[in-house]
Amino acid sequence: MSVPNLPKIYLYRRIVYAKLFIDNNYADKIDLDNIADEAFFSKYHFIRLFNSVYNKTPHQYLSSVRIEKAKQLLSTDMLAANVCYAVGFESVTSFTGLFKRMVGQTPAAYQAAQHQRQAAIADAPLKFIPNCFAEKKGWVVSH
Template identity: 45%
Template sequence: MTFYRDEVTRLSKVLYPHNDLTKQIMESRHYIDKHFSEDINLDKIAGKALVSKFHFIRVFKRYYGRTPNQYLQEVRIEMAKKILLKRKNIDEVCNEIGFKSKTSFISLFKKMTGITPLAYQNKKSNFE
C-alpha cells in the first residue's frame, strides 16, 4: 500500500510540478480579496509563495489575465461602487478601500468606469 501511495505522490509531482505554486497564487488572490483595503506589499506576498516578485507577477498574470496590482485596483473600484451607493462621500470611500490619495482614486475610478465617482453616485441614485 505504501508503494502505491509513494508512486502516486511521485507521479503527481512529475505531472503537476507547479501544483504548490498554483495553490500559492490562488491563496494570494484570496488574500488580496480579503485585505484589499490595507497596504498590500507585493514582496511579502511573493515571499509567501517562495518566488521572486517578478516571477510572481508573471505567474499571477498567466492565471488571472492581469497583474496583482491590476487585480487589486479592480477589487477596490468594485468595492468603491458598492460604497458609493450608500451615499458616502469620496473621502470616506477612499479610506474604506485603501486609497491614500483622493486624486488618484478619482482618476483611477474614471479610467476604469468612464465617469467620476460623484457622477456614478448621482447616476445610480437617479435610478432608485
C-alpha cells in the same frame, strides 16, 4: 542544492492563495512585496505566474478589487473621499483618476447615477425585471 520540480497544482494553489490574500486585505496598505511574500515567490516570478493565471498583474488585480468595492460603497450615502480611504487608496486624486479610467465616470457622478437608479427602481420596480421573467411569473409589465 537543486530545486525539485513542483507539481503545477502546488504553484497554482499558491497563486490562488495570493489572490485570496488580496481579496481579504484590499483595504490595507499592501503592495507587491506583501502579496508575493504570501505566496512564497520572488516578486518578479510571482508577477509572471499571477499574470499567466489571471491575465492581470497583481497590482492591476488589487486596483480592480478596490474599484469594485468602491462602486458598492458609492451605492450608499458614503462620501466619495471616505470611500477612497475605506478601500485602501491614500489619495483622493489618484482614486478619482483611476476610478474614472476604469469606470468611465468620476466617483461623484457614479454615485449620483446609482442614487437615480435606486430611486427609479423604487418608483417602478417592474421596469427593472426582465420581460421573459415577468411573463413566466404572470406579472404584467407596463412600459
